[in-house]
Amino acid sequence: MKKHLNDAQKKEYAYYLTLVSSVLNGTEPQLPYENCNLDHIRQISNDTRMDAIFDEAVLMLSKKYSVSDKLLSYVKNNLNHWIYIDTMMKYEIESLLKCFDEGKIYNLPMKGYFLKEDYPNSFERSISDYDILFDINDIDSIKNIFKQNGYKFKKNDDQQYHFVKAPFMYIEMHRSLLKKNNKNY
Numbered sequence: 454m455k456k457h458l459n460d461a462q463k464k465e466y467a468y469y470l471t472l473v474s475s476v477l478n479g480t481e482p483q484l485p486y487e488n489c490n491l492d493h494i495r496q497i498s499n500d501t502r503m504d505a506i507f508d509e510a511v512l513m514l515s516k517k518y519s520v521s522d523k524l525l526s527y528v529k530n531n532l533n534h535w536i537y538i539d540t541m542m543k544y545e546i547e548s549l550l551k552c553f554d555e556g557k558i559y560n561l562p563m564k565g566y567f568l569k570e571d572y573p574n575s576f577e578r579s580i581s582d583y584d585i586l587f588d589i590n591d592i593d594s595i596k597n598i599f600k601q602n603g604y605k606f607k608k609n610d611d612q613q614y615h616f617v618k619a620p621f622m623y624i625e626m627h628r629s630l631l632k633k634n635n636k637n638y
Contacts, residue, residue, distance in 0.1 A: 465490070469497045472510035477573060482514045491524055505577050508532040532576075538621060539569075539576035545602075545622050546583050552598045561586040563627070582623035589628050599624075 458466060468486060472494070475482040485491065491511065498507030508528035515525055546566065553560045565580035572578045587595060592614065596606060599616045604624070607615040611633075614626040 465493055465497060469494045469507070472514075473503060473506050475513070476506045476509045476577070479573065481517075482510050484514070484518055491520065495524065495527070502579050503577075505532060505535040505574075505579065508535070509574075509577070535576045535579065538579075542580070542583075542622065543575065545618065546624075549598065549602060549624070552602065553595075556594055556598060558591045558594055558598070559588045582625055584625050584627055586627050586630065595626060 464486065468483070468489060471483045474480075495504070495507060495511075498504040508531050511520055511524065511528045512532070514520060546562070550560065550562065563584045563586060565578070566583055566585075569575040569578045569580065595614070599606065602618070604616040604618045604622070607617050609615065612628055614628075616622075616624045616626065
């Protein structure tokens with residue numbers, strides 16, 4: 454997000470936040486102000502990675518306000534895209550967690566895995582990866598499970614192991630919550 458906004462940009466961001474708020478609170482969106490450029494606001498939503506929420510707001514708004522056919526088509530396609538990715542990512546992570554449980558492998562999903570469920574719709578929170586805490590003694594079994602499920606081992610460092618699966622799965626397996634040199638370790 455920009456650090457310094459001119460008055461027109463402040464107005465766009467303020468209206469954008471009212472749209473986001475309406476979706477998250479389940480209220481009717483406020484009609485756009487005079488000469489509002491929804492395409493500029495769409496760009497703000499893309500820049501802030503909340504485009505699925507903006508898409509929902511535009512669909513709600515289109516019931517009372519004339520939204521351009523081009524924008525309406527864009528938001529419908531984009532929203533379907535995010536729903537598809539969310540559904541596939543949810544399927545993938547649940548499949549892996551089930552394999553870990555069946556193999557009696559200690560694991561603890563973290564951050565985005567739980568935060569997604571705090572949104573009215575899980576697809577509203579886009580994530581780029583999943584983070585899972587694990588016991589380093591299980592690394593050989595973990596690598597085997599990932600391989601059996603079509604993942605490739607990408608790299609590791611002293612803190613985490615990275616696994617990927619095309620087109621969009623990225624999983625970081627964390628050995629610990631803190632690095633050993635952290636004073637709170």
